[in-house]
Amino acid sequence: MRAIADTGFLVAFVNRNDQYHEWALSLAQHVTDPLLTCESVLAEAAFQLADTASALGLLETGLVQIAFNMPDHSTRLVQLAKQYRDRKPDLADLCLICMSELYPKHPVVTTDLRDFRVYRRHRREVIPLIHPVTH
Numbered sequence: 001m002r003a004i005a006d007t008g009f010l011v012a013f014v015n016r017n018d019q020y021h022e023w024a025l026s027l028a029q030h031v032t033d034p035l036l037t038c039e040s041v042l043a044e045a046a047f048q049l050a051d052t053a054s055a056l057g058l059l060e061t062g063l064v065q066i067a068f069n070m071p072d073h074s075t076r077l078v079q080l081a082k083q084y085r086d087r088k089p090d091l092a093d094l095c096l097i098c099m100s101e102l103y104p105k106h107p108v109v110t111t112d113l114r115d116f117r118v119y120r121r122h123r124r125e126v127i128p129l130i131h132p133v134t135h
Contacts, residue, residue, distance in 0.1 A: 008111030
C-alpha cells in the first residue's frame, strides 16, 4: 500500500490508548512502502504524543518517510491557506493537501474526516482517504 500519513494515524499507531489504535495497527500491516509524510505532521505527532522520540522512531522503523520540502511549495501553501482560511487549517493539513496534489495516486491516511472531507486538491478534486469506519 502506498499512501500519505496524517497525524491522527501516527498518533493512533503509537498510542495504545487511542480510540483508533487497533485500526492503525491493522492498517500498518498492509504498508509495503513507507508512508509519505511531512515534517509538520511529525511535529504535530510528537506534540500530541508528548514523545518526540516515538514520533522520530517512525522514520527509523521505515513506517514513514519525509517526502515534502516546504520551501519548494510555499507559494501553493499560501494559496491553500487563503482558500481554507474559514476552516483555520493547520500547517500539516496544508502540506498534506499539497502532497496529495504531488502524489495523486496516494490516498491520505487520516482520522480527521471533519476537515479532509472538505479539503480539495487542485481546488475541486476530492482527496482519496483511508480512515477508520465511524458511526
